[in-house]
Amino acid sequence: MTPVGPEERRARAALTRILEPGDEQGGRWLHTCGAVALLELLAAPADSADEVRGRLAGATERRLDSYRARARRAVPERDLAAITGIGGRFVCPGDAEWPSQLDDLGTARPIGLWVRGGPDLRIWSLRSVAVVGARACTPYGAHMAASLGSGLAERGWVVTSGAAFGVDGAAHRGALAAGGATVAVLACGVDVVYPPGHAELVGRIVEQGLVVGELPPGDHPTRSRFVLRNRVIAALTRGTVVVEAEYRSGSLVTARCARRLGRYTMGVPGPVTSGLSAGVHELLRGEGTLVTDAAEVAELVGDIGELAPARKGPVLPRDLLDPLSARILEALPSRGAADRLDIARDAGAGEDEALGKLYELHSLGYVERRGDRWQLAARTRAETSARRGGARPGAIG
């Protein structure tokens, strides 16, 4: 894949303001014309509408009017400056950080993702699981979501959710509480706090994890954006666990999408007498797998050999690691496990920064999490001892 040039990035940033998430017709045009040409066509003055319709299969006049109005208001330089201003970035297909599993969405693939937080989205997504469910969950649902969030984090899995009230929030908090990794996928700009009551939670996720979304800075959520956001959660992760959902709920959209994409779909059962478990039971009577704890989730999603580098040893040569990751790796003891605070100190890194890198290194198969501590993976250990002793360099396969 060719690196993304500034023109392409600028055009894609503008397109996230013009096309709604998941617009498959727009996705086809993007595929056919490329981002720069598509932006030109959508922004073209009204008197060239006939020519534009000739180039964009199926475009109606009304649709083009709406795109043109949006294109007029799009100032991608300002959006890109805004995201940089809050320490974020705009990640495009072709970027090293682009999570290639999003390509499974085909023409519904996001145009780009607005990202806040230190870790590498692509690497984190390699070992991530979605935990989603009802906003108006019961105490049982909140308990299960938090316990799955913590349990998955403790097993070195990244917990991805939608930052909503109820199950989503409990899952994020569970992961954070376990000193773990979590990704929030928003249905609005990553600088917009929605729901407002989750300002502190989302702020904490920006510090310790990743907050991502398809919508440009300042954009607000709508009903359809919530629904379409779910496909990103499904595609980014290896599997989706639904904790409490009514019939026809948005969480079931995520689960069905996950299944279509070949991801695992899982559900946490509850009392049959609770309407909030009815959707989950419907899922479990179909192709969903019943799970009762984080160990069962990890066992299931950990089975995909080709996506599970940790099970086969490192996939990225050590020499290609970024300097901070290399320092973190050096800070791990040859034997036994260490606390992440000690690792951060020895590597001269911030606590959250170190945590982000540790999860990246876990995804890459270099390290493992054991409860609250981190250690070198078995296959890394031999190589590290050899390096440190100056002997047998490159002993691992």
Added chain:
Amino acid sequence: MTPVGPEERRARAALTRILEPGDEQGGRWLHTCGAVALLELLAAPADSADEVRGRLAGATERRLDSYRARARRAVPERDLAAITGIGGRFVCPGDAEWPSQLDDLGTARPIGLWVRGGPDLRIWSLRSVAVVGARACTPYGAHMAASLGSGLAERGWVVTSGAAFGVDGAAHRGALAAGGATVAVLACGVDVVYPPGHAELVGRIVEQGLVVGELPPGDHPTRSRFVLRNRVIAALTRGTVVVEAEYRSGSLVTARCARRLGRYTMGVPGPVTSGLSAGVHELLRGEGTLVTDAAEVAELVGDIGELAPARKGPVLPRDLLDPLSARILEALPSRGAADRLDIARDAGAGEDEALGKLYELHSLGYVERRGDRWQLAARTRAETSARRGGARPGAIG
């Protein structure tokens, strides 16, 4: 199959007092020697032990001593008189009432069944479902068991269980409360009330349904008899639903047995946080099907084409029906449904007697239950109209 002669019946009755339920070695001997010869061998005096061991493969001296002691105490005439005295009967393989699906148990097939209650065990078992679960169930488990019991009964299914406290009792009561059919399979003599607290319930089942067991009158339950009773519940029914069960519980034995026998195994989920649902969830993570109400159970077990005569029309020619069944059938209106009390009155039958026959006729495909009322099955209706009008006799296929 040849009809069961009095010698054979007497020998089998004696053997139920000598061999423990599910004794597979005994089952092999029974298969090889026949009941009469096997009884003679087991009752033979100690000085012919060598000859006996020659005939009974694998018999140890100690085992034979124990059988001989039991054989000395067995008085089958008294047991057969006792069961007749309380209005019951002893049903053997070869009897018209023998439920042939018990043959699936192979060498673990019951030697015979002691039966109390009016209906025909074989015919009732054609459309029966087991509902089993924990004795110390939660109010949730009791509620679900009762609601499955009622719902299945309302759909014309016979509810089979073990008459234990908790889930079993609630399932029986649910069926009875809906004016439905229920079978209790005991781990003791059918004249022994166990648990004592269920005296009234078991008495009611004898009136309105069937109480059956492998053990002769007066015999008491033991731990292993409880476990082995479960295989009879599994084999008698088209499927087993587990409502609340801890890990390693007896209900899971029933479910596993049902699966081995090619029956459906189902489970009602509950909160993951409840230890009483842990066994059910284990089952559902295996090959069990999650069910949330009676409709889902009926949908599943109703699918077995060859066992579901109701779906294909009557399997037994009308002329072979016993006189009371024929009267009940005549008492049903040509159109619409009738209350079972009216049907009983018009047929000149007792209320429970009529109910028993209605469920038999349902199993045979002649009638259907609609809520609390009964009607002719669609395919019977045409024939009945024709008969009553005197035209087109035998119009149904």
